Amino acid sequence: MDQQSFISYLDEWIPKHTDDMISSLLELISILSTDQAPAEGQPFGPEVARAFDYYIQKASEFGISSKNVDGYAIHAEIGSGDEIVMALTHADVVPIGTGWTRNPLGEVHNGKIYGRGAQDNKGPTIACLYALKAIKESGASLNRRIRHVVGGNEESGFRCVRHYFEVEEKPTYGFSPDAMFPLVYAEKGSMNVRVTAILEAGKYSLIQISGGERPNIVPEEANALLKVPEGEEQHVVNALQTFIPHVEDIVGGPGPLSFEFIIEPGALTINCTGKACHASVPWEGTNAVAGLLHLIACLGDQLGSRDLIKFLAHAADIYGKGLNIECEDDISGKLSCNLGVCESSHKNGNTVVTGIYNIRYPVKASGQELKQRALTCERPETPSLTVEVISLSNSHYTDPDSFLVKTLLQIYREETGDYSPPIAIGGGTYAKVIPGGVAYGPVRPGTPETAHQADEFISIEDLLLLVKIYARAMLALAQ
Ligand SMILES: [Zn+2]
Known part of the structure; x- marks a missing residue:
């Protein structure tokens, strides 16, 4: 027939x-x-x-x-x-x-x-x-x-x-x-990268952070708790507010990216709201966790583990620049990267921070090569910092x-x-x-x-x- x-x-x-x-x-x-x-x-x-x-x-x-x-x-x-x-x-x-x-x-x-x-x-x-x-x-x-x-x-x-x-x-x-x-x-192929490290104390210390539930979604909400010297709380908020336009520029996306500051004696809670979307198109959203990390990093040298927080934030670059895996091809376009989950936990008196990045790589790129590049990307020399590839699937x-x-x-x-x-x-x-x-x-x-x-x-x-x-x-x- x-x-x-x-x-x-x-x-x-x-x-x-x-x-x-x-x-x-x-x-x-x-x-x-x-x-x-x-x-x-x-x-x-x-x-x-x-x-x-x-x-x-x-x-x-x-x-x-x-x-x-x-x-x-x-x-x-x-x-x-x-x-x-x-x-x-x-x-x-x-x-x-x-x-x-x-x-x-x-x-x-x-x-x-x-x-x-x-x-x-x-x-x-x-x-x-x-x-x-x-x-x-x-x-x-x-x-x-x-x-x-x-x-x-x-x-x-x-x-x-x-x-x-x-x-x-x-x-x-x-x-x-x-x-x-x-x-x-x-x-595209996909890869999940996990970054963990112990947070050190400083004049300003990040003691708790949480945002995102699944690696494959761009987080819409994130919050952090900072320890700051008593009496300086408002001063810190004022300083951070001046950096918001700079952070908006770095994080990009359709926005909005908004921050809320809650002052308590010796502590500051920051809530950040962005825009959720699927991790395969992170440019259609605005990552609240990335925004929060970038803003906190603006506290400068007196922030404990500042280099580490900067690294976590830069690794959230939607094209993978921070993990040294940026690439593209003529079939499937640019690699995408999403910091989908960020959380902290307490272990043996330390605060451990974890970030999970969901990456989608172009069909012509080699997953194995990108894995190596992520594992050896430039990072702060903090002994507690680990970068792991926890899953890799082919294009x-x-x-x-x-x-x-x-x-x-x-x-x-x-x-x-x-x-x-x-x-x-x-x-x-x-x-x-x-x-x-x-x-x-x-x-x-x-x-x-x-x-x-x-x-x-x-x-x-x-x-x-x-x-x-x-x-x-x-x-x-x-x-
Ligand atoms: Zn189905």
């Missing part, structure tokens, strides 16, 4: 199966498959296992063979041949959260299917299953097997697919409907001129009329684990992304469009 006749086939097949697809999606959404404590054969707990069972039950009703891979992931497969075309989605969801006006466990309203996971990633999961069913029933001949893999913990660590690819075959062509259209062909790149990318782009363009170019991003999609794979949908440019939010939904129209696009893509890659 050629693509033209398959398109006509789908145009008849999809309307006949629309009601079934909606009920299947609602049933899958009704299982709140968040990551939970492991049990025997259920590494992500009972609810993810129930979602897997539901999928396998559906596949068997459709006469499609399936496999549960040690409870980490499942797959359904049609066709025969040595090679595999793979679609990868996930069955786990983030918790419901608050603020819903629709039923988070599934509801149809005004042409939209609401519920946790509707868009991320149960809608695409059901779309891929029905795409397999449509291809199977069309009788189209396949030169490769088509396999739909469903992982169980995309939202909390990707252990599902790491295990899967250790024990299962790798695909010839693969895509993951867990990001956006038209297609993501390049994802991901698929040639935009490859058969895979050209085929997927063409199908998306024919179905939507949207000619947006393929995308290079800061990284982190599920496609990163598919050797040679790309992210392909489900969110189209200019349409709402509701993943992880209240009132998450997928429109019925989009669900049907996904079935058509994914069925066409699977068939085109398998012929």
Whole structure:
């Protein structure tokens, strides 16, 4: 069957199966498959296992063979041949959260299917299953097997697919409907760097600091407690206020960057507010922790551990200058760096400060080389200071001129009329684990992304469009 006749086939097949697809999606959404404590054969707990069972039950009703891979992931497969075309989605969801006006466990309203996971990633999961069913029933001949893999913990660590690819075959062509259209062909690598040191006392001493909760978010709030000589509190505040414009210049971003000073006898609390954003685009935010550290460093030589505080602040440079890892390429742009977490703790009478920096490096750069550069970057000669690389993950790149990318782009363009170019991003999609794979949908440019939010939904129209696009893509890659 050629693509033209398959398109006509789908145009008849999809309307006949629309009601079934909606009920299947609602049933899958009704299982709140968040990551939970492991049990025997259920590494992500009972609810993810129930979602897997539901999928396998559906596949068997459709006469499609399936496999549960040690409870980490499942797959359904049609066709025969040595090679595999793979679609990868996930069955786990983030918790419901608050603020819903629709039923988070599934509801149809005004042409939209609401519920946790509707868009991320149960809608695409059901779309891929029905795409397999449509291809199977069309009788189209396949030169490769088509396999739909469903992982169980995309939202909390990707252990599902790491295990899967250790024990299962790798695909010839693969895509993951867990990001956006038209297609993501390049994802930066990432690296987390941890800096720790003991804070020394001075005339002015930093005794407590806290800001940020996760390395992958630019912190919006930060606060610090300083010890200052009694009677000098107001004088210190006045001096610091004169430095604020200078700090705003260094930290940059869209702002605002604001400071609040609270005086107590012999102590000064500084609260700083910036603007949060995702760590892969730190230039879209204003880092409150970086602002606070830069301001405190302005206290000069009489500040205890001043060089160290300056180092922590400079290491927060959004392009990585402070860690000597600045670089860029023509595909994915500049390296980005975010000081995502800064906190202090008390150990053996010392105050220990820790900063965690989340770095996204360009696809052409070497992660190993950047790691070495960070480990040997210029720093103060403080014996207690350590710089460690606590995680390093590869970048991901698929040639935009490859058969895979050209085929997927063409199908998306024919179905939507949207000619947006393929995308290079800061990284982190599920496609990163598919050797040679790309992210392909489900969110189209200019349409709402509701993943992880209240009132998450997928429109019925989009669900049907996904079935058509994914069925066409699977068939085109398998012929
Ligand atoms: Zn997802």
